[in-house]
Amino acid sequence: MTTAGVPTFQNFIGGEWVNSLSGKTFIDRNPAHEDQIIGYFQQSGTEDIDRAIAAAKTALPAWRATPPPERGEIILRAALLLEQRREELSKLLTQEMGKPLKEARGDLQTAIDFGKYVAAEGRRAEGETVPSALRDKMCLTVREPMGVVGIITPWNFPLAIPAWKTFPALMAGNTVILKPASDTPLLSLKLVEILAEAGIPSGVINLVTGPGSTLGDALTGDPRVSMISLTGSTEVGKHIAAICAKDLRRVTLELGGKNAVIVLDDANLDDAAAAIAWAGFGTTGQRCTATSRVIVHKNVVDALNERLVALAKSQKIGDGLDPVIDMGPLVNRTRVAAVDEYIGVGKNEGARLLVGGRPARGGELDNGSFFEPTVFTDVTPNMRIAREEIFGPVLSVLPVASYDEAIEVANSVEYGLSCAIFTENMRNVFHAMRDIQSGLIYVNAGTTGAEPHLPFGGMKMSGNGHRELGATAVDEWSEVKTVFVTYPKR
Ligand code: NAP
Ligand code: MG
Numbered sequence: 368m369t370t371a372g373v374p375t376f377q378n379f380i381g382g383e384w385v386n387s388l389s390g391k392t393f394i395d396r397n398p399a400h401e402d403q404i405i406g407y408f409q410q411s412g413t414e415d416i417d418r419a420i421a422a423a424k425t426a427l428p429a430w431r432a433t434p435p436p437e438r439g440e441i442i443l444r445a446a447l448l449l450e451q452r453r454e455e456l457s458k459l460l461t462q463e464m465g466k467p468l469k470e471a472r473g474d475l476q477t478a479i480d481f482g483k484y485v486a487a488e489g490r491r492a493e494g495e496t497v498p499s500a501l502r503d504k505m506c507l508t509v510r511e512p513m514g515v516v517g518i519i520t521p522w523n524f525p526l527a528i529p530a531w532k533t534f535p536a537l538m539a540g541n542t543v544i545l546k547p548a549s550d551t552p553l554l555s556l557k558l559v560e561i562l563a564e565a566g567i568p569s570g571v572i573n574l575v576t577g578p579g580s581t582l583g584d585a586l587t588g589d590p591r592v593s594m595i596s597l598t599g600s601t602e603v604g605k606h607i608a609a610i611c612a613k614d615l616r617r618v619t620l621e622l623g624g625k626n627a628v629i630v631l632d633d634a635n636l637d638d639a640a641a642a643i644a645w646a647g648f649g650t651t652g653q654r655c656t657a658t659s660r661v662i663v664h665k666n667v668v669d670a671l672n673e674r675l676v677a678l679a680k681s682q683k684i685g686d687g688l689d690p691v692i693d694m695g696p697l698v699n700r701t702r703v704a705a706v707d708e709y710i711g712v713g714k715n716e717g718a719r720l721l722v723g724g725r726p727a728r729g730g731e732l733d734n735g736s737f738f739e740p741t742v743f744t745d746v747t748p749n750m751r752i753a754r755e756e757i758f759g760p761v762l763s764v765l766p767v768a769s770y771d772e773a774i775e776v777a778n779s780v781e782y783g784l785s786c787a788i789f790t791e792n793m794r795n796v797f798h799a800m801r802d803i804q805s806g807l808i809y810v811n812a813g814t815t816g817a818e819p820h821l822p823f824g825g826m827k828m829s830g831n832g833h834r835e836l837g838a839t840a841v842d843e844w845s846e847v848k849t850v851f852v853t854y855p856k857r
Contacts, residue, residue, distance in 0.1 A: 375407040376552070378415060378576060379559050381422035382569025387411040387577065388418075395552060398465040398696040399686040399735040405463050408552045411577035413585035416544070419573040420591050423515040423542035426570025431512050431540040433568075439489025442534050444565035445558075446482025449475060449530075456526065456557055458688065463553050464525050465695035465736070466650050467687035478530035478558070481819035481836065485534040488841050505852045510845040512540030513617065514593035517586040519579060519607075521599045522698050523653045525551035528598050529558050531819070531835055536596070537562075537571065539844035544573045546586060548599075550698050552576040583607065590614060594844070597621070598655070601756075601782075601828050608831065619833040619843055621824055623756040624655050624784030626814040629773045629799070630671055632664035634789035638811065640674035642787070643762065646813025648682055648740045651697050652706075652760035655829075656785040656807065656815045659757060660746075662773045665766045672721060672744055672764060679722045679740040682760075685731065696736040697759060703736045706759030710741065713752040718743040718763065748776045756782070770795055778804045783826030785814040806830070 375392060377384040387409040397403040409415070430438075449456065453475050460471040494508040518532045529547060536543050547555035559574045575582060583603070587595050587610045597607055598621040611618040628646065630639045646658035663671050687695035697703050703726050710724045723741030738759055746753050746763040753763050767773045777786055787809035788799040796810050806825040807814070817823045822837035824830050833843055 373404045373406060376409070376556055376576075378409045378411060378419070379556075379563070379572070379574040380415070380419045381425070381573070382563070388414045393549065393577070395463065395550070397462045398698050399462075401700075401734055401736075403462070405553055408549075408576040411575045411582060413581060415575050415577070416582055416585040416589070419544045419575050420515060420586070420589055422570040422573055423544055424591055426568060427512075427514060427542045430542055430568060430571045433540070435489040435492040435538065435540070437489070438538055438540065439486040441562070441565050441567050442482055442489075442538060443486035445562050446479050446486060448561045448565060449482065450479045452561075453479070456554065459557070460525055460554050461687040461695070464522060464551050465687055465698060467692050467695050468690065470650055471687070474524055474527045477524075477527040477817070477819055481531050482534050484819055485538050485840060488535075488538050492841070499851070503853060503855045505854070507850050507852075509848050509850065510539070510842070511848055512845055514541060515591055516541045516543055516594040516596065516844065517592045518543055518545045519583060519586070519595065519597045519599065520545070520547050520555065522548035522550035523650065523655065525554035526558060529555045531840070532596050532598075533558065533562075533572065535840040536844045537567070539841050541594075541844055542571050544575060544586060544592070546575055546577075546579065546582055549576070549578060579603070584610065587611060593617065594619070604831070618831065619835075620831045621655070621833075621835060622829050623782055624657070624825060624829050625659050625754065625756055625780040625782045626656055626785040626805075627660040627662050627777045627787070628658050628814060629777055629786070629788040630661065630663040630667065631770060631773070631788070631790040631792070631795060632666040633791045634667070635791065635811075636667060636671055636674060639789040640671060640678055642789070642813035643675060644678035644682075646787075646815045647762045648679070648694055648760045649815065651694050651738065653698065653758050654815050656817070657758075658787070658814045659761070659763065660753060660777075661762055661764045662767055662776050663764060664773070665768055668744070668764065668766045672742065675742050675762065675764070676722045679742055682740045684727045684737050684739070686735070694740065694760065697738055698736065700736050702759065703738055706738055706757060706761065709752055709755075709757045709759070709761060713743050713746070713750070713763070716750040716752065717745070718750060718752060719745045723760070748779050754780050770798070774799070774802045778802075781828040784829035785809070785825070787812060787814045806834070
């Protein structure tokens with residue numbers, strides 16, 4: 368194990384880098400080389416969350432009184448610092464999380480682009496002025512911050528997601544406690560470091576690392592915290608929503624998916640296969656919008672499968688810092704075991720394994736959490752591999768006989784995050800835009816690829832109705848106040 372020179376990272380509370388009160392730490396490893404330690408991070412307890420909430424509460428009055436354009440200046444400086452340090456941070460992201468460097472750069476770029484976009488919202492924090500039904504009266508709306516907000520993030524977009532929550536939360540005038548995923552605390556810490564360098568006042572952003580299972584309840588259950596935002600699993604989302612429901616505090620959830628690509632028999636199969644491979648195997652299948660189901664017309668299923676198998680076999684697996692690599696590791700050993708279990712489930716359910724289906728081994732791969740790109744075919748809609756989120760490089764191909772059946776199967780799962788259709792028929796395109804139940808729809812493209820200036824989020828169990836990014840991103844983090852002014856002539 369390489370421990371010499373391994374850094375220890377601290378929490379950021381009230382503008383100071385501090386150890387957890389217990390002094391305990393945990394280890395963050397590189398999933399491509401498990402003996403490589405990224406760093407030791409504070410294994411915080413509920414008492415550290417308590418300190419962070421107190422600091423955020425103290426900082427709130429001054430921050431909410433800061434003019435929005437001034438808040439925007441700080442966010443813009445942070446985005447520009449991220450841009451300056453893009454290469455260095457992308458490498459750290461690959462080492463911490465495993466995704467190939469070109470994808471890590473994309474993670475950074477989303478944060479940078481959205482930072483610039485949100486920064487300008489400081490000069491656009493507009494309300495409405497609306498005519499009254501009565502004489503000598505004026506009506507208007509203004510936006511106010513929620514107060515102290517808690518942000519809990521996952522490991523699959525270690526910088527993009529913390530940034531796309533934190534920037535609009537700060538823009539709206541809230542003070543923040545950020546609790547990053549324990550698999551990837553470093554990039555959140557870097558974001559906080561950069562916000563501090565950009566001039567964020569003490570206590571406005573606070574970072575507490577440690578186990579979500581204990582810190583989550585402390586943060587979510589505290590009445591001083593006005594709002595919680597989580598991106599993570601549906602299971603944790605339901606748990607948090609139940610806690611916030613007790614005293615009706617706002618909670619915004621971005622959760623799991625079981626995203627499908629529909630391929631009709633008039634589709635361009637080369638385009639479809641390439642898009643499915645990218646959306647299914649990219650980030651080792653660990654994007655919330657990853658393609659997990661392929662719903663394909665039976666007339667073209669063999670031709671599509673042949674292409675998918677060839678693309679699966681062509682994926683170069685290994686350390687994402689090597690530029691030839693297409694697919695990095697899963698995020699940890701536990702995920703390897705979980706994906707492997709689904710392979711057994713698929714086989715037992717009678718699905719036919721076409722390629723992959725086991726951890727990738729041999730040489731350097733033995734030191735990391737690698738898994739082979741996998742394709743199952745002859746999958747039916749009631750099988751678990753057709754319904755449950757696997758979060759690995761596993762495609763389930765479901766043959767169907769018509770457009771109508773394709774839509775029925777696509778909509779038959781409990782999730783509704785992202786869905787795509789490949790067809791050359793204009794009518795089918797417009798019908799699909801109407802018929803598919805999901806927050807994101809792609810036509811002749813895979814299920815992945817958010818753009819920061821457009822809303823992002825899911826229907827059904829993929830969330831609770833909120834949208835991140837886009838023009839309403841800041842609204843999600845604020846309250847509307849409606850003001851009625853009467854000025855009768857005396
Ligand atoms: P997770 O286990 O739900 O963890 C997400 C975050 O919640 C982590 O920071 C985790 O902390 C924390 N957490 C764990 N237990 C908690 C609890 N009881 N109370 C409060 N917080 C708790 O999910 P994950 O495995 O990191 O991420 C994968 C999931 O995220 C997938 O289901 C994926 O679909 C979803 N996802 C959704 C989107 C979207 O926008 N819809 C985007 C990305 C990912 P620890 O790390 O310390 O456990
Ligand atoms: Mg790690």
